[in-house]
Amino acid sequence: MKSSIPFLPALLALALAAPLTAQTTSAAVVKTVEPVRLAYVNSSAFLDEQAGIKQLVKVAQGLELEFSGTQSELSLLNEKLRTIVGELTKLNADPVANAKAMAEQQTAGQKLQQELQGKQQAAQEAYNKRVQELQAPIAAEIGKEIRAFSKEHNIDLLLDLAKLGEAVLNAKPELDLTTDFVKFYNARHP
Numbered sequence: 001m002k003s004s005i006p007f008l009p010a011l012l013a014l015a016l017a018a019p020l021t022a023q024t025t026s027a028a029v030v031k032t033v034e035p036v037r038l039a040y041v042n043s044s045a046f047l048d049e050q051a052g053i054k055q056l057v058k059v060a061q062g063l064e065l066e067f068s069g070t071q072s073e074l075s076l077l078n079e080k081l082r083t084i085v086g087e088l089t090k091l092n093a094d095p096v097a098n099a100k101a102m103a104e105q106q107t108a109g110q111k112l113q114q115e116l117q118g119k120q121q122a123a124q125e126a127y128n129k130r131v132q133e134l135q136a137p138i139a140a141e142i143g144k145e146i147r148a149f150s151k152e153h154n155i156d157l158l159l160d161l162a163k164l165g166e167a168v169l170n171a172k173p174e175l176d177l178t179t180d181f182v183k184f185y186n187a188r189h190p
Contacts, residue, residue, distance in 0.1 A: 036156040040171060041178045044162040046142070051179065053142070054186050059134045066130065070123045077116045084109040145185050152184075153177070 046053045047060055084105055091102045150158045158177070161168060 037154055038157045038159070039153075039155050039175045039177045040159040040161045040164075040168075041146070041181050042161040042176065045178050046182065051182060053138075053182055053189075055138050055141075055189055056135065059138065063127070063130060063134065067123070067127055070119075070126075074116065074120060074123060077112065077119065081109065081112050081116060084112060141189065142185065145188060146181065149177075149181050149184050153180075 045051065046056050049057055049061075088102065088105050088109065091098070091105065146158060149155075155177075159168075161171070161176075161178075
């Protein structure tokens with residue numbers, strides 16, 4: 001019995017030290033990341049009449065033509081409203097102005113302003129609906145073609161500079177593949 005007592009402190013020290021040494025020798029697992037091929041396009045250039053995506057430019061021109069009558073009507077109403085405001089300003093400047101004439105002009109101006117606002121809102125809703133109807137299929141096709149373009153050019157990450165805006169502080173011009181993608185798309189979709 002006397003012989004096992006001197007070993008007890010040594011065994012106890014060994015039992016306490018073993019977990020500590022095991023913890024300090026374990027290696028941290030680090031995931032390695034392969035280098036990435038990165039480039040960008042600027043989708044705002046897709047609507048450029050000279051160098052953009054032909055389908056989008058054609059749709060934009062069609063929408064402009066389709067809504068030109070509505071735009072003219074809104075411009076005419078806006079001009080009438082400015083005329084009424086000008087007349088009210090003249091009547092207000094004249095101290096002998098007819099109060100009845102001012103009240104009539106104010107009422108006409110308010111009605112015209114309400115009509116203009118209603119027509120502007122309806123025109124904007126109609127325009128947005130047509131844009132969605134006409135551009136959504138093209139946008140879906142552009143998405144597919146961007147993936148095909150990226151795969152063909154071995155690009156791992158392709159960013160849209162138009163959507164990033166001020167987030168991009170600096171980028172090499174060589175990384176801009178906008179023109180290349182537009183040519184690629186237009187060749188596949190004449």
